[in-house]
Each structure stands twice: as structure tokens, then as C-alpha cells.
Amino acid sequence: MGVMKDRPFTPMLERLRDTGLRPTRQRLALARLLFEGGNRHVTAEQLHAEARREEIPVSLATIYNTLNQFRKAGLLREVVVDSSRSWFDTNLEDHHHFFHEATGALTDFEAEGLAVEGVPRAPTGTEIDRVEVIVRLRDAG
Amino acid sequence: MGVMKDRPFTPMLERLRDTGLRPTRQRLALARLLFEGGNRHVTAEQLHAEARREEIPVSLATIYNTLNQFRKAGLLREVVVDSSRSWFDTNLEDHHHFFHEATGALTDFEAEGLAVEGVPRAPTGTEIDRVEVIVRLRDAG
DNA sequence: CAACAGTTTAGATTTGTTCTAATCTGATTG
DNA sequence: CAATCAGATTAGAACAAATCTAAACTGTTG
Structure with a gap:
């Protein structure tokens, strides 16, 4: 859609x-x-x-x-997940990312099922372009 | 807490x-x-x-x-919001960021009031370290 | 197929960050 | 309070990602 x-x-x-x-x-x-x-x-x-x-x-x-x-x-x-280089993503659908700090691995997950609620209004003179969710991962312990 | x-x-x-x-x-x-x-x-x-x-x-x-x-x-x-340089934030409380692409301005907003629901489980062998929300702003039109 | 705007390229340049190895300084000890 | 020394600071070199330059090349159009 x-x-x-x-x-x-x-x-x-x-x-x-x-x-x-x-x-x-x-x-x-x-x-x-x-x-x-x-x-x-x-x-x-x-x-x-x-x-x-x-x-x-x-x-x-x-x-x-x-x-x-x-x-x-x-x-x-x-x-933008990593301050040392730029990543490009061919997935144009509405989605978000897992980022595994230890390995630098970047994985998609669908936005379907995810809800971000209570985002404050944008400061005057601006509007929200996109809400990006990055889930940073560490090794399980 | x-x-x-x-x-x-x-x-x-x-x-x-x-x-x-x-x-x-x-x-x-x-x-x-x-x-x-x-x-x-x-x-x-x-x-x-x-x-x-x-x-x-x-x-x-x-x-x-x-x-x-x-x-x-x-x-x-x-x-990490900008692939060209690193930003450091003295705010250690639970919070998220507005990032105004046009000007590079970075602003905090409190996590209180914000809910991220339906984050999928972390891939096997990993666990969630932190869920980061970046609200990217553009000039109002 | 001529002509030209758009594209590619090697290499130089820029920018943010880290490294090196020499010097300095805060803490400790006698 | 002076000597000692691990840890800190520094200028400048080195590095890496990304962009720029200007010369050569190539699709497209007429």
C-alpha cells in the first residue's frame, strides 16, 4: 500500500x-x-x-x-546505524532494522506489527518525515 | 529507577x-x-x-x-544519526531524538509517553540491547 | 555518423578519526 | 618533599570513507 x-x-x-x-x-x-x-x-x-x-x-x-x-x-x-560507514538498503517497504553492534550485521524487520505511539509533535516549522526504529542487539548472555 | x-x-x-x-x-x-x-x-x-x-x-x-x-x-x-560525524549526548535518561535533516539539529524527547510495541524477538544468540527511535524531520510545507 | 550532454575514471583532495612515539604530570612512596 | 612511574597529553603522521577534478569515453539525438 x-x-x-x-x-x-x-x-x-x-x-x-x-x-x-x-x-x-x-x-x-x-x-x-x-x-x-x-x-x-x-x-x-x-x-x-x-x-x-x-x-x-x-x-x-x-x-x-x-x-x-x-x-x-x-x-x-x-x-544510518554505524558512524564509520554508510549502508544502503534495497528494501523500500515500510520496515525497521536490527543492528548487531558486535558484528555490524544489519537485518530488516517488517513494520507490520510494530506500533510506535506517543511520538511528540514535531517542533514548530517542521514536520515528521519518518520514524525510524533501530533495535540494537548484543550477544545473548 | x-x-x-x-x-x-x-x-x-x-x-x-x-x-x-x-x-x-x-x-x-x-x-x-x-x-x-x-x-x-x-x-x-x-x-x-x-x-x-x-x-x-x-x-x-x-x-x-x-x-x-x-x-x-x-x-x-x-x-548515530548522521553518517558524517559522531554526536555525543550527555543525557543518560531514557529518551529518543528528533533529527532535522536540513540543519543537522538534534533534539531530545523523553521516552516517557512513548511506546514501541510489537518489536519482534531478537535473532537467536542475541538479545535486545536498546530500542532507539529517531524521528527525522523536514521543513513543514 | 557527427556532435554533445551525460558518464566514467584515476588519482588527488577533503574530512573525521585514530595512531605514534615523545613529552609531561598526577599519584605514590620513601 | 623529591624521586619515580603509570597514565595522560600532544603534534603531527596515518588512515579510511567519501567527494571532487578534469580528462577520456559513450549513449542518444538529429
Whole structure:
């Protein structure tokens, strides 16, 4: 509801064109890594390493450009949980995150079933953009 | 409940000694900036600038050391809202944050009155450390 | 297929943070 | 109260993530 879900087989090429981004070799290849095969979280360095493994010729600068363009185009969301690097999340549905401090592992959980009540009103001149819930985990003891 | 609150006039010196940190000139001066005069949020650079203004001779390295030691000692909490820098919060009570994306302004709101319900159980082997709520704000339209 | 705006790139740059190793200082002890 | 020494501070180097630069390249359009 709300979010217009892409049909699973919309070719990447079309999806990119729709955002106004030219479907170049690099963007197409990165889009495939990111969007084919389920939701995922990546950092720029991770995606770069993965691209190298798949022998996709793409520079780190382009990885950063592309992640930011995809984010601006609404194809990705940034998740801020870790002050040392930026995470990007392909899951656009309403959801929240588990963050395991010890390992840096980031996992989604659906917002369905979660209720945040009693959020105070936004300060004058502002309005609420999004309520983000981060559940920080430690090893069970 | 839970959090042992310091009496407001516990001298800084004692508070530091209690944490096992030697009350040096620098730590004492920084503790005064941080803890006297109400709760606040600072970045390392901000605190350094402030110290310079007050003519407290302290290096940026010491600011970082001190903020991290205070955090480990439980005198400060780190707030992760912004992937470009670390914020430290002197408010140790149970509370959450407004974050105004446009200006970078960070504000507290009390957890009292807020209810987060339906948080799924923690993945096996882990347990919930803390549930953090970040209310991201945009300019009212 | 010419032309050009948009894209990619290597490498330099910037920024926040941590590290290093030399110097200094608060606490302890005789 | 002087000597000692673990712990603290420091300037500057080093590091890592991210952005910028300007030159080369490539989709698209006419």
C-alpha cells in the first residue's frame, strides 16, 4: 500500500530509464547486483568488491555516484546505524532494522506489527518525515 | 529507577575519580563544559572549538580520547544519526531524538509517553540491547 | 555518423578519526 | 618533599570513507 511495487520482471533497462538515468553498462550491472535476487544491504566498498569479483569494470567513484543517484531516485534508502560507514538498503517497504553492534550485521524487520505511539509533535516549522526504529542487539548472555 | 542519578553538586573531581579516570586539567575542564549547565549534544570538533574559546589548552586528540573514555565510562552516549560525524549526548535518561535533516539539529524527547510495541524477538544468540527511535524531520510545507 | 550532454575514471583532495612515539604530570612512596 | 612511574597529553603522521577534478569515453539525438 502506498509504495508502487515494480513488477518483478520489469527489465532493469526500463527501470533506469524511468528514473532519468541513462542505462549505462555500469549502472545496469550494478542495478542487477542490487535488485535481482532479493533485498539486501550494502556499503560502497562491499558493492565494489562484489563487482570486481563478477568482473564488472567499475571504479569506486562510480559506485559512490551510482549509490547516491539510486538513492535520490528512490531506488535505495540509506540506513544510518554505524558512524564509520554508510549502508544502503534495497528494501523500500515500510520496515525497521536490527543492528548487531558486535558484528555490524544489519537485518530488516517488517513494520507490520510494530506500533510506535506517543511520538511528540514535531517542533514548530517542521514536520515528521519518518520514524525510524533501530533495535540494537548484543550477544545473548 | 535503574539509572543512579548523580547529586547535582557532586564535584567533577569525584565523578571522574569514580570512573577510574585521573582527574587531569583537561578532563576536568572538558567535564565542566559537558556536564555543567544542562544536557547537550556535541561533536568532537564543536567541543574543541568551545575549549579554545574558553582558553582551555587541549588538543583535538585529547578531545577524541576524552569523549571515548567518557562514553565507555557511561558518562556520555553516542548518537548515530548522521553518517558524517559522531554526536555525543550527555543525557543518560531514557529518551529518543528528533533529527532535522536540513540543519543537522538534534533534539531530545523523553521516552516517557512513548511506546514501541510489537518489536519482534531478537535473532537467536542475541538479545535486545536498546530500542532507539529517531524521528527525522523536514521543513513543514 | 557527427556532435554533445551525460558518464566514467584515476588519482588527488577533503574530512573525521585514530595512531605514534615523545613529552609531561598526577599519584605514590620513601 | 623529591624521586619515580603509570597514565595522560600532544603534534603531527596515518588512515579510511567519501567527494571532487578534469580528462577520456559513450549513449542518444538529429
